[in-house]
Amino acid sequence: MLHHVVRRGRVVGALLLASGCSSGGGEGPPDVQPGPDASIPDAGPDAQPDGPVEPGCVEFAMPTDADCAAPIDGVLPVDLRCTGLYGDFDKRELACGVLEYKPAMELWSDGAEKRRFVSIPKGQRVDVSNPDSFVYPEGTQFWKEFRVHGAGGASRLGETRLLRKTAAGWVYTSYVWSEDERQAIQMQNDFGVPDLHGTGHAVPTRDQCKECHVGRVDFVLGWDALMLGPGAEGVTRESLVALGVIEDGSALALSIPGDDVERQALGYLHANCGVSCHNDHPEAAAQETGLYLRLEASELGSVAATDAVRTGINKRPAENAKYEGLTNPDPANWYAIRPGDPARSLLVARQELRDFEGQMPRIGTRKVDNAGVQLVTSWILGMKEGTGYPPPGP
Template sequence: MPVLLTEAMAQSRPYGLEARVPNTSLLINLAQNAPAATISATGLFRDTAKQIVAPGIIPYAVNSELWSDGAEKTRFFALPGNAQVDFSRDGNWHFPPNSVLVKNFYFDFVKGDPASRQIVETRLLVKMGATDTWKGFSYQWNDDATDAHLLRESDRRTFFIVDTDAPDGIAQQRYFFPGPEDCSLCHREASGRVLGGRTHQLNGEYNYGAISDNQLRTLNHIGFFTEDIGEDYSQFPRWANPRDESAPIANRARAYLAANCSHCHRPGGVERGDFDARYETPLDQMRTVGISPSLGRLDTELENVRIINPGKADQSTLLLRTLNFSSFRMPPLASSVLDEDGTSLLRKWIDGMSTSTSVASESSIPEEFDLAQNYPNPFNPTTAIQYRLAEEGPVELTIFDLMGQRVRQLISGDHTAGSHQVIWDGRGDNGMSVASGVYFYRLRSSGGGITRRMLLLR
């Protein structure tokens, strides 16, 4: 059994890793070469079939995991040679040029039986030289788990899981492999690109095999950082583990939202999602409690629905979107399996809120400020969008796609108070016709912001 270090034992007990070994195998310089075509050729593993990593590649774990449809994951840092990381207690860590972050994904092919666990995917997040740009790559493992090939574009596979609770004892699991263009949808500039390698995620215990130790303490001991960060991390930020029932439920729920939502839902994130899911944002500043959803309601009969409706989880779109598998699904990418533990946690947190928690009036938007549903809807090739302004001032009317990327800036400038109408011809900013699908249009002015959904059918 691993030995768990207490604070009193910290100075006398061995660390999780005794010394650092230079990484001389997993070295990727995107300015010179693309990643290897197979995972066995990357230098990640000393033994590919057993997934034993090469010397110098450092394991780590995070306090709050992103939901990946039930996959088990392992994570590793691969810094060139003995290169070091610039530490930040509260902000982003700054990684050296050509750093590689590794994540392996495994499924139990007999539900609940770890002995049936097999690797299905490896992802590499690679820093482009000394820039702040990172590129993601996915390797899809073969059926025998002996090697994996690099994907040039996204892919989906169906895995068959032995599950006594499923019809005929077999469950089908649809799994998404991201293409290089998909990785930046979560690893955004506003979120610092690197999501897991931060103080609040690594300030916790890790089982190194013979011993468990605080990860920050171990990394500091082996010279992972450019400075000595000491051994007292009691005042360092630390996210709760959402599955740790001994932690306060609010901390667990906020950590779950931070890991699964805040890379997009934050200042500078997706423009059509204007609430702030970061862990450190006070609840009354999240723009969720008592706020009407800007993307519309999942059930139009729920007149009292809010993003968070205190004490009423079934009238809170923050929960409802995690239960939904239509275009309103959150997260919108790479998930087709319900996170039963995560959604149960959100439900308990919201239901446990007192109605006095509400921090917003029925609407933070003046009655004179309004954005109507486009007409016709669905539409092809044009649709009319009407809106009303309470006062003269700057106005923006913008079209976004499902991923929150801007498609067309319809209006940007000063408008007089009163009613207005604009026609969208189904074209993007580049003048090209956009594809059929769901789009969102958002109106912003001094009166606030409203977003609505529309459907283009070619």
């Protein structure tokens, strides 16, 4: 069993309205694992969350018939019921202070249906002074629920991932739902679940979770000025100001530049490639490739100013690029992005690749996102000199 399981104690409440998810699994990486004094303070079995009570919501109460105890070195509960997500677990009614949200741009997960939930400690604020790198208060929790599809096509609860910020850093795990959907328990080891209940859905390993999340300064994927902008549901940058969760949202009024095709393609690459891996953070998995696809606040004045254009167009792939599985494995054939020519753009080829190391996204997917491929292909086909793009490289 994973080593971080919470002591019976209080669950942090939230300053968010009643309800309207790059990824968890495994305990925190070594540099943020909680120390012996980092567990949540002990409280009695009737401990209550300290978030506000909203009319019609269900207050969370620590269950007495669930495994909410912890081993000596743990901080996360064995049972999902103990995390504070649901006020009424059997009815799947969210606890007071937990808010459901949907970002404007979503990470591809092989078509799985996802729901995302968040709680912020009462009276605390998210630091958004750097619109590219939010910083969250201790006690913040994010959950992401996956519904997966079996052979018959019917959807069912598969897993719920949890991130919790402690004094020592972020800890995280995945809760696997039983086949009858009556219970969700921490996965039994750090090695993930390669084929959950025969659905083809893979619960990520501890190392896979770390690989994605360490590309963010404060670990969380799916929350930034753009993902909470137009198209977001449940939680938006405007609602966070109204709720007092952020002090000033003026710096967050950002938008993706370009026409419809450019905006959609850049947003897709931001969410699926740039936020976690393809950026200049020293620990980002794809930092050394030099191909950066995250949209930075200071570079949104024009399409030409974005990292995707500056580091991708007519750039040869890095020396350590992988070509196995491609129809043409000759490195001389490829550019990261070749204007007007998706067939020689490695970005597209890797979107279409599966079952080889060079596939993109590299982990968490076994199926090609055809809609995403079409978005990026359309963008590249529209890169003409008359619209501000350079001519294609030789």
